[in-house]
Amino acid sequence: MIRFDGVGKTYADGTVAVERLDLDVAEHELLTLVGPSGSGKSTLLRMVNRLVEPTTGRVLVDGSDIATQDEVELRRGMGYVIQHVGLFPHRTVSQNIATVPRLLGWDRRRTAARVEELLTLVRLDPALHGPRYPHELSGGQRQRVGVARALATNPRVMLMDEPFGAVDPEGRRSLQEEFGRIHDELGTTVLLVTHDIDEAVLLGDRVAVFSQGGRLEQVAPPVTVLTRPATPFVESFIGDSRAVRLLSLARLEAGDLLPDDVAATEVSTGQVRLGDTLEVAFSALAGSRDGVVRVTDGAGSVVGLLTPDRLHAALRRTAHADVGA
Ligand SMILES: Nc1ncnc2c1ncn2[C@@H]1O[C@H](COP(=O)(O)OP(=O)(O)OP(=O)(O)O)[C@@H](O)[C@H]1O
Numbered sequence: 001m002i003r004f005d006g007v008g009k010t011y012a013d014g015t016v017a018v019e020r021l022d023l024d025v026a027e028h029e030l031l032t033l034v035g036p037s038g039s040g041k042s043t044l045l046r047m048v049n050r051l052v053e054p055t056t057g058r059v060l061v062d063g064s065d066i067a068t069q070d071e072v073e074l075r076r077g078m079g080y081v082i083q084h085v086g087l088f089p090h091r092t093v094s095q096n097i098a099t100v101p102r103l104l105g106w107d108r109r110r111t112a113a114r115v116e117e118l119l120t121l122v123r124l125d126p127a128l129h130g131p132r133y134p135h136e137l138s139g140g141q142r143q144r145v146g147v148a149r150a151l152a153t154n155p156r157v158m159l160m161d162e163p164f165g166a167v168d169p170e171g172r173r174s175l176q177e178e179f180g181r182i183h184d185e186l187g188t189t190v191l192l193v194t195h196d197i198d199e200a201v202l203l204g205d206r207v208a209v210f211s212q213g214g215r216l217e218q219v220a221p222p223v224t225v226l227t228r229p230a231t232p233f234v235e236s237f238i239g240d241s242r243a244v245r246l247l248s249l250a251r252l253e254a255g256d257l258l259p260d261d262v263a264a265t266e267v268s269t270g271q272v273r274l275g276d277t278l279e280v281a282f283s284a285l286a287g288s289r290d291g292v293v294r295v296t297d298g299a300g301s302v303v304g305l306l307t308p309d310r311l312h313a314a315l316r317r318t319a320h321a322d323v324g325a
Pocket residue numbers: 011012013015016017035036037038039040041042043044195
């Protein structure tokens with residue numbers, strides 16, 4: 001869907017923001033771009049909607065070189081979300097979301113229906129939040145409106161630059177999870193810039209790790225990046241808490257559990273289900289009296305027991321899984 005073909009950017013003052021880069025982003029993929037400040041992530045993103053022009057190479061979208069396309073048309077076909085949303089302060093939430101549909105000449109009914117649909121999608125109440133002005137919303141709600149506005153015309157590509165960066169950590173996590181759900185639902189191709197490795201591994205189908213000078217150090221699925229960092233840079237960027245990060249990614253499977261042959265009725269049941277993250281399993285174990293929890297399936301039937309040993313084994317299974325590159 002998006003191809004960086006030998007793309008590089010050197011600014012007029014000689015700063016090399018992006019080194020020669022070859023990278024393909026598949027249709028429906030959510031690719032996270034992660035790296036320290038100044039590693040060229042925003043520059044790279046902005047080359048896709050031509051806010052920045054590359055000094056070498058080409059960017060292809062859907063097989064066509066975007067340098068030959070009309071900039072305004074190109075941008076209308078792409079959602080763009082930035083850290084401080086950039087909502088129009090004197091327009092209501094609904095009017096903000098309706099901006100591009102109106103520009104495209106949609107009639108009132110179609111636009112209103114779309115606005116309502118999008119507000120519901122990002123879990124805001126159309127009747128309550130639609131008529132409000134941006135300053136009457138929380139930071140997290142404003143980001144949701146930013147996402148809704150970017151999705152308004154159902155773009156095939158979404159460019160997101162630190163979209164959740166200005167939201168407090170708790171609100172951030174729920175926004176991330178909801179955005180993950182929205183992405184699964186819509187299948188939009190997304191490039192998402194972040195400097196937060198946790199966000200990158202939580203959301204990305206693949207994660208691209210950049211170092212200074214826009215050098216691509218590794219691009220791989222999240223678990224691969226965490227378990228097999230390709231370079232010393234990636235290893236140090238991930239830091240010491242890889243196990244914790246894996247906990248939030250890996251999910252409990254039936255094979256991880258012990259058979260439920262414990263007669264005790266004391267064992268806590270129902271807090272953990274197959275398919276939950278190991279993080280959820282860990283919290284339940286930590287809160288259990290005997291260090292054992294009964295795990296249920298979607299229908300509520302008990303499928304086995306989880307102990308600290310079994311949790312550890314599940315973590316190792318994930319770490320050693322052949323996840324490809
Ligand atoms: N217009 C510009 N002129 C000159 N240098 C620039 C310009 N824009 C960015 N740079 C430089 O290019 C490099 C990459 O910047 P960029 O904003 O792409 O990095 P980033 O990884 O997105 O950083 P951050 O996480 O801090 O936003 C930096 O050294 C930056 O100072």
